Amino acid sequence: MTRTKKTPSGNKSITDVARLAGVSITTVSRVINKVGAVKEKNRAKVVNAVKELKFQPSIFAQRLATGKSNVVALLIPRYEGVFYSFYALELIRATGTLCEAFKLDLLLHLTDSHTKEPLNLRGVGGVIFSDIIGTRFQIEDALKLDIPCVVINNYVEDLPVSCVAIDNSGGARSAVDYLVSLGHERIAHISGDIATQAAAKRLEGYVAELRKKHIPVKEEYIFKTDYSRGQARQAAEKLFKIPEPPTAVFVASDSMALEVMAVARELGKNIPQDLSIVGFDDNPSGLYGPVALTTVRQPLIKMAEEGVKELNRLMKSPKGEAVKKIILPTELVVRESCRTIK
Amino acid sequence: MTRTKKTPSGNKSITDVARLAGVSITTVSRVINKVGAVKEKNRAKVVNAVKELKFQPSIFAQRLATGKSNVVALLIPRYEGVFYSFYALELIRATGTLCEAFKLDLLLHLTDSHTKEPLNLRGVGGVIFSDIIGTRFQIEDALKLDIPCVVINNYVEDLPVSCVAIDNSGGARSAVDYLVSLGHERIAHISGDIATQAAAKRLEGYVAELRKKHIPVKEEYIFKTDYSRGQARQAAEKLFKIPEPPTAVFVASDSMALEVMAVARELGKNIPQDLSIVGFDDNPSGLYGPVALTTVRQPLIKMAEEGVKELNRLMKSPKGEAVKKIILPTELVVRESCRTIK
DNA sequence: ATGAAAGCGCTAACAA
DNA sequence: TTGTTAGCGCTTTCAT
Numbered sequence: 001m002t003r004t005k006k007t008p009s010g011n012k013s014i015t016d017v018a019r020l021a022g023v024s025i026t027t028v029s030r031v032i033n034k035v036g037a038v039k040e041k042n043r044a045k046v047v048n049a050v051k052e053l054k055f056q057p058s059i060f061a062q063r064l065a066t067g068k069s070n071v072v073a074l075l076i077p078r079y080e081g082v083f084y085s086f087y088a089l090e091l092i093r094a095t096g097t098l099c100e101a102f103k104l105d106l107l108l109h110l111t112d113s114h115t116k117e118p119l120n121l122r123g124v125g126g127v128i129f130s131d132i133i134g135t136r137f138q139i140e141d142a143l144k145l146d147i148p149c150v151v152i153n154n155y156v157e158d159l160p161v162s163c164v165a166i167d168n169s170g171g172a173r174s175a176v177d178y179l180v181s182l183g184h185e186r187i188a189h190i191s192g193d194i195a196t197q198a199a200a201k202r203l204e205g206y207v208a209e210l211r212k213k214h215i216p217v218k219e220e221y222i223f224k225t226d227y228s229r230g231q232a233r234q235a236a237e238k239l240f241k242i243p244e245p246p247t248a249v250f251v252a253s254d255s256m257a258l259e260v261m262a263v264a265r266e267l268g269k270n271i272p273q274d275l276s277i278v279g280f281d282d283n284p285s286g287l288y289g290p291v292a293l294t295t296v297r298q299p300l301i302k303m304a305e306e307g308v309k310e311l312n313r314l315m316k317s318p319k320g321e322a323v324k325k326i327i328l329p330t331e332l333v334v335r336e337s338c339r340t341i342k
Numbered sequence: 343m344t345r346t347k348k349t350p351s352g353n354k355s356i357t358d359v360a361r362l363a364g365v366s367i368t369t370v371s372r373v374i375n376k377v378g379a380v381k382e383k384n385r386a387k388v389v390n391a392v393k394e395l396k397f398q399p400s401i402f403a404q405r406l407a408t409g410k411s412n413v414v415a416l417l418i419p420r421y422e423g424v425f426y427s428f429y430a431l432e433l434i435r436a437t438g439t440l441c442e443a444f445k446l447d448l449l450l451h452l453t454d455s456h457t458k459e460p461l462n463l464r465g466v467g468g469v470i471f472s473d474i475i476g477t478r479f480q481i482e483d484a485l486k487l488d489i490p491c492v493v494i495n496n497y498v499e500d501l502p503v504s505c506v507a508i509d510n511s512g513g514a515r516s517a518v519d520y521l522v523s524l525g526h527e528r529i530a531h532i533s534g535d536i537a538t539q540a541a542a543k544r545l546e547g548y549v550a551e552l553r554k555k556h557i558p559v560k561e562e563y564i565f566k567t568d569y570s571r572g573q574a575r576q577a578a579e580k581l582f583k584i585p586e587p588p589t590a591v592f593v594a595s596d597s598m599a600l601e602v603m604a605v606a607r608e609l610g611k612n613i614p615q616d617l618s619i620v621g622f623d624d625n626p627s628g629l630y631g632p633v634a635l636t637t638v639r640q641p642l643i644k645m646a647e648e649g650v651k652e653l654n655r656l657m658k659s660p661k662g663e664a665v666k667k668i669i670l671p672t673e674l675v676v677r678e679s680c681r682t683i684k
Numbered sequence: 685a686t687g688a689a690a691g692c693g694c695t696a697a698c699a700a
Numbered sequence: 701t702t703g704t705t706a707g708c709g710c711t712t713t714c715a716t
Contacts, residue, residue, distance in 0.1 A: 013708090013709055014709060023686080024687045024688080025710080025711095026688080026712085027685085030685095035712095036685085037685060038685070054460075056464045058708085058710070059402075060402045060403075060465055061402075061692090061708070061709035061711090063692090064406050064693065064710070065692055065711040066711065096450055096451075105449055106451075107448065108449075109438075109448070110435070110438045110439060120398065121398070123401040261630075262630050265632060285630075288627075289632075290632050355692090357693080365702080366704080367703090368702070369702065369703080371694070374694095378702095379702095380701075384702085399693080400692085402694090403692070403708090404693080406694070407694040407695040407708055409708070
């Protein structure tokens with residue numbers, strides 16, 4: 001029975017190459033994969049035939065035959081507040097760049113953060129979880145399937161998975177420490193979505209540093225948001241109405257900090273005269289307002305890079321390789337949005 | 343000869359399901375793909391077996407067998423100015439969302455814009471070209487291989503390929519028309535990278551509208567940039583030094599417009615009193631400066647959506663399907679950065 | 685150094 | 701309605 005031929009992309013197959021080169025497909029395979037020994041003369045013939053036919057081996061056949069996949073799935077929550085952020089773009093960019101360097105294919109997958117759906121990992125050789133609100137079970141699933149995983153932007157203590165996170169708590173502490181060093185004591189905090197580890201850790205660091213400085217932590221100085229500019233606005237409006245208003249505020253993201261600045265302006269307040277502000281992220285748009293934002297820089301690109309590197313290592317090592325837990329330091333970037341008081 | 347079994351991700355195969363369900367693999371295949379007729383009783387058995395084994399068919403085997411791939415490659419230039427833009431993120435987001443709706447896998451590929459390298463389209467079922475500076479030959483390659491393609495953000499006249507573009511020229515005209523209606527006659531233009539069609543068309547629209555209004559087009563009022571904030575800054579600095587300075591400027595992107603505003607402030611100028619500004623993009627960060635930016639909104643999400651829809655159509659139709667050329671309208675969003683003069 | 689052939693997991697034509 | 705079987709294009713073992 002002859003089937004109608006329907007090669008995927010009009011590609012030539014290894015058989016065509018073999019025929020043209022006058023060797024067996026095995027030899028062609030050897031040349032392509034640079035394994036085994038092939039007489040120089042035959043190698044040359046194959047190389048030429050490949051060139052002439054513009055042959056590109058079918059990944060599907062290759063993967064089917066080897067049982068290996070070099071597809072890396074990058075999972076990013078579709079969650080508005082997160083995905084619209086500077087964060088996501090940096091991540092994608094850095095991940096994409098490094099994947100190419102490692103010859104890995106990058107599959108982008110926007111996940112719904114509160115899903116119960118199991119992940120479809122068909123054909124995926126490795127996974128990068130870029131945020132794991134409510135999707136821990138997906139990591140466990142992947143682990144069960146023996147698929148190499150790395151989690152980025154979250155420190156995962158209790159799962160045998162590699163992760164690379166950022167020292168959010170330390171970053172927050174450095175922000176508060178800086179404000180205190182300028183003489184501030186009434187320091188508010190506009191926090192992000194507390195369901196995210198980053199926001200929780202930033203809040204934690206804020207509280208810890210105040211305690212360390214023996215400054216009382218006031219409930220009314222802490223505003224919880226979902227990272228959106230809308231909620232940042234609401235928080236800012238409340239903040240300015242507090243009878244004994246804070247002289248400084250540490251905001252969990254630059255984009256929210258920008259919103260706070262906008263509200264301040266609308267209310268006729270000046271930054272930093274009436275309020276000192278420190279953000280978090282080092283989002284370039286923090287540079288272009290009327291007053292440049294002081295912020296905590298997080299090494300996003302480095303994080304993505306480390307993540308891909310680690311995943312690549314895992315994918316190329318035998319199973320059961322030891323996992324790594326990495327925490328990257330932050331850096332305070334002092335610009336113009338804070339002033340010394342008293 | 344027995345090979346050691348090395349199923350990709352520890353997955354069960356269709357054979358396991360067939361065995362457990364007590365039917366042939368063909369029947370399993372039928373159930374999975376919902377083709378052909380299967381007795382309800384058998385269907386139930388298969389469904390149960392699938393569930394029990396957590397079976398997920400191997401895409402590699404499927405694609406190898408069918409010769410079809412549902413992987414969509416989204417090509418985005420790695421070019422800094424472009425990729426850092428609001429534009430790229432919106433595109434990725436919208437494309438990703440719609441691909442999932444269509445059950446297409448999204449492969450993200452950052453391309454180097456001035457490469458001579460042929461694209462590696464192995465295993466790709468369709469391609470979205472999101473910008474095509476110097477990569478036209480890649481489209482031709484893809485077309486030759488009979489891979490469905492759509493180009494977004496560029497109108498491609500002379501290639502039998504579907505495209506969905508934005509009416510850049512019309513957008514520019516509406517911006518200039520608006521400025522003229524406010525009484526402006528000395529209108530400058532800070533253009534983007536003229537190698538991109540968008541920038542070229544915006545410039546073209548600017549010139550066309552001035553001509554239409556019988557306003558002379560002055561060379562010294564036109565500044566060509568690479569879309570970067572750095573070059574926008576240089577342009578702005580020059581602009582303010584012109585003996586007979588413009589009263590308004592149409593800037594080819596919001597991020598550059600923001601930079602112009604920043605320069606104006608540094609020079610002690612007020613917007614819109616000293617200079618009216620219209621941007622292009624409707625980038626949300628245009629909202630958060632001291633004065634909200636009037637801009638030309640481009641339907642990025644719609645564009646990506648139309649692109650994916652069209653690609654999906656092409657991928658699911660027989661070859662040689664007629665292509666579509668779509669141009670999406672823009673919309674002027676009036677905010678606070680322009681004033682009436684005289 | 686080379687090739688024949690089995691098999692990866694699946695689909696689809698055909699027979700029953 | 702169901703099963704048998706021939707591939708899809710490749711890798712890999714084994715024999716030569």
